[in-house]
Amino acid sequence: MQYRPARVEEIEQLAQLRKQQLIDEGQQPVCNMDRELHAFFAQGMQEDTLVEWVAEENGALVATAAIIFYPFPPSFTNPRGIRGYVTNVYTHPAFRGRGIAGDLLRQLMAEAQKREAPILMLSASAMGRPVYEKLGFVGYESWMKLSLG
Numbered sequence: 374m375q376y377r378p379a380r381v382e383e384i385e386q387l388a389q390l391r392k393q394q395l396i397d398e399g400q401q402p403v404c405n406m407d408r409e410l411h412a413f414f415a416q417g418m419q420e421d422t423l424v425e426w427v428a429e430e431n432g433a434l435v436a437t438a439a440i441i442f443y444p445f446p447p448s449f450t451n452p453r454g455i456r457g458y459v460t461n462v463y464t465h466p467a468f469r470g471r472g473i474a475g476d477l478l479r480q481l482m483a484e485a486q487k488r489e490a491p492i493l494m495l496s497a498s499a500m501g502r503p504v505y506e507k508l509g510f511v512g513y514e515s516w517m518k519l520s521l522g
Contacts, residue, residue, distance in 0.1 A: 374428055374429070374430050374435075374471075374473065375428070375429045375430070376426060376427070376428055376429075376476055376477065376480060377426065377427060377429065378424065378425065378426055378427075379418075379425035379426065379427045379434075379437065381414075381415065381418050381419075383427070383434065384410075384411055384414045384415060384418075385411075386434050387410075387414050387425060387427075387434075387437060387461075388407060388410035388411060388414065390434060390437050390461070390463050390465075391410055391461055391463070392406075392410070393463065393465075394461065394462075394463035397463075397466075398498050417441065422441060422442050422443065423439060423440075423441050423442075424439065424440050424442070424481065424484050425437060425438070425439040425461065426438050426439070426477045426480045426481060427477075428464075428468070428473045428476070428477060430468070435464065435465045435467075435468045435473070436463065436464040436465065436468060436473045436474060436477060437461055437462070437463055437477070438459065438461060438462040438463075438474065438477035438478055438480075438481055439459070439460050439461040439462075439481070440457045440458065440459050440460070440481040440484060440485060440493070441457065441458045441460060442455055442456070442457050442485075442488060442490060443455075443456055443457075443458065450491065450492075451491050451492055453489050453490075455488060455489060455490040456490055456492045456493070456494060457481070457484075457485045457488075457490045457492070457493045457494070458493075458494050458495065459478070459481060459493055459494070459495035460495065460496075462474055462477070462478065462495075462501055462504075474501070474504050475504055475507065475508060478504070478505075478508055479508070481493075482508070493510070495510065497510075497512070
């Protein structure tokens with residue numbers, strides 16, 4: 374298993390992994406979002422606000438995890454005001470249970486430390502929650518959501 378940052382020329386494969394993740398989490402593929410996914414990955418990689426890591430075996434991408442860095446108002450606990458949002462954590466079913474997601478997440482955590490982003494946030498699926506908890510993530514009930522669309 375080889376772990377490395379994703380490359381721009383792999384955007385199509387990253388988009389396919391993202392769509393499979395959403396389907397595995399219970400979403401129905403009711404629209405074509407290929408153009409939007411391509412733009413998302415391309416812009417984030419170009420602006421260096423998206424760091425995506427992949428696990429590759431025999432030339433195939435079998436897992437991925439990403440972190441999006443975004444500005445937030447500075448605070449006493451985060452004077453630089455940089456936060457990281459962990460997303461796109463997905464492992465192909467045939468490769469689950471081997472610690473691959475944890476390995477990828479540790480790469481993202483190291484990147485966050487390098488960028489002095491002391492806070493990482495994420496939205497956990499039921500399947501992912503134990504992986505995140507093992508790495509020290511803690512669940513909070515303080516998030517609220519308003520759907521406008």
